[in-house]
Amino acid sequence: MSRYMLIMRSTPEAEAAMAELNIDFNEIIAAMGRYNEELIKAGVLLAGEGLTGPEEGFVVDFNADPPVVTDGPYTEAKELFNGFWILDVSSKEEARQWAVKCPLGKGVKLEVRRVHDTDEFPQDNEWVQKEIQWKADLAEKLAVEARKAANR
CATH class of the missing domain: 3.30.70.1060 (Dimeric alpha+beta barrel)
Structure with missing residues (x-):
């Protein structure tokens, strides 16, 4: 996709x-x-x-x-x-x-x-790695918020 x-x-x-x-x-x-x-x-x-x-x-x-x-x-x-x-x-x-x-x-x-997808950039670049981690952290934060909202 x-x-x-x-x-x-x-x-x-x-x-x-x-x-x-x-x-x-x-x-x-x-x-x-x-x-x-x-x-x-x-x-x-x-x-x-x-x-x-x-x-x-x-x-x-x-x-x-x-x-x-x-x-x-x-x-x-x-x-x-x-x-x-x-x-x-x-x-x-x-x-x-x-x-x-x-x-x-x-x-x-x-x-x-x-x-652009992150995988289109050099994967050994520290800033690309940080962006991948930022996106993972954001996805987790959104998942936690969604679970909290669903339990209200």
Whole structure:
């Protein structure tokens, strides 16, 4: 299996199209909910979240030393990263099939990128070994929390 990240990017044109269509926000939530439920039932959804607007974020620009931090909104942005899904699928083609089903509208783009697996990096590297251990520790922590929640 391979992990793919679906990155939802919106444009000012998408925002204008949504406003013009005057779609109730509850309809948008329902469409996304149905899509997420389909991903869950298929057993491919690992994570997925929507993001707040750019006014609540900031950008760190590493072209300067020290890096320059600029609070949102970002007037120079032509596209905004609005949310993401991480899927565990059998192939790039399966990721493509899920991506085209996403209920997004005109002016929105969904960038799809494969997530590297730890085993693609040199296994004798101390930082790769630390990452493997961090992931194992996190998995154990989540398992403990899940068991506690189930016993409540």
